[in-house]
Amino acid sequence: MIYSDGIKIIVADASHEKYVDLILDTIREAAKKRGTGIAERTHEYVATKMKEGKAVLALDPGVQTELGEKFVGFSYIETWGNKSYVTTSGLIVHPDYQGRNIATRIKDHTFTLARVRWPHAKIFSLTSGDAVMKMNTALGYVPVSFGQLTDDNAFWRGCQGCVNYPILEMKNRKFCICTGMLYDPEKHPSEPTPLKVFEEIIDEMKQRGLKVEN
Numbered sequence: 001m002i003y004s005d006g007i008k009i010i011v012a013d014a015s016h017e018k019y020v021d022l023i024l025d026t027i028r029e030a031a032k033k034r035g036t037g038i039a040e041r042t043h044e045y046v047a048t049k050m051k052e053g054k055a056v057l058a059l060d061p062g063v064q065t066e067l068g069e070k071f072v073g074f075s076y077i078e079t080w081g082n083k084s085y086v087t088t089s090g091l092i093v094h095p096d097y098q099g100r101n102i103a104t105r106i107k108d109h110t111f112t113l114a115r116v117r118w119p120h121a122k123i124f125s126l127t128s129g130d131a132v133m134k135m136n137t138a139l140g141y142v143p144v145s146f147g148q149l150t151d152d153n154a155f156w157r158g159c160q161g162c163v164n165y166p167i168l169e170m171k172n173r174k175f176c177i178c179t180g181m182l183y184d185p186e187k188h189p190s191e192p193t194p195l196k197v198f199e200e201i202i203d204e205m206k207q208r209g210l211k212v213e214n
């Protein structure tokens with residue numbers, strides 16, 4: 001989907017693997033600046049998300065770089081607890097493009113993808129970022145205690161790269177610096193996802209032969 005300011009937001013595929021190292025570097029730089037840790041992901045992990053149609057990429061076709069269209073932003077989805085929970089993760093917008101509503105557009109895409117592929121899954125977020133909390137709230141997430149999030153150890157292992165991990169461990173995973181937020185589909189019966197985003201994503205994914213259903 002190309003927005004009126006020329007920024008393109010798409011579900012990534014295998015052809016976008018060339019952006020992975022830049023994405024990971026941008027995430028690392030941002031975490032350093034914020035003084036937080038991150039759930040460190042490998043090149044292979046992120047590339048696989050792209051190949052599986054579980055990643056969203058923002059590009060600027062108006063600026064060419066050695067990789068092609070300039071990298072603007074990124075996020076991906078992950079499932080936990082046998083697909084009963086989904087997270088939208090790794091949200092990053094390049095510093096040159098922040099404050100232009102791009103994270104909101106990426107989040108609309110990842111949220112829609114999550115709702116379409118796992119309509120009965122709860123979508124949650126563990127964040128200390130104001131921007132993410134605002135976007136989550138706008139989409140219908142509410143703050144919850146950690147007990148309402150997944151108990152999948154694989155998810156919580158992702159916190160090990162965070163500077164605050166010792167606090168999480170000390171509190172037996174019940175509390176930490178981050179706020180847990182949850183979107184429970186049962187509390188939003190027949191609520192449409194951001195509709196225009198939904199229709200365009202699905203059409204485009206089908207045209208490119210990407211998996212649409214779970």
Ligand SMILES: CC(C)(COP(=O)(O)OP(=O)(O)OC[C@H]1O[C@@H](n2cnc3c(N)ncnc32)[C@H](O)[C@@H]1OP(=O)(O)O)[C@@H](O)C(=O)NCCC(=O)NCCS
Binds near residue numbers: 104
């Ligand atoms: C956080 C980040 C993704 C926001 O991207 P962005 O494209 O600038 O965000 P948007 O312009 O779509 O803004 C979304 C909302 O968050 C608010 N917002 C954006 N940056 C904010 C900040 N630093 N502090 C408080 N609110 C902020 C915006 O005002 C907007 O709210 P509104 O709709 O009520 O006006 C971007 O700054 C970034 O990549 N930061 C580094 C990585 C990071 O912190 N990732 C989040 C991990 S939890």
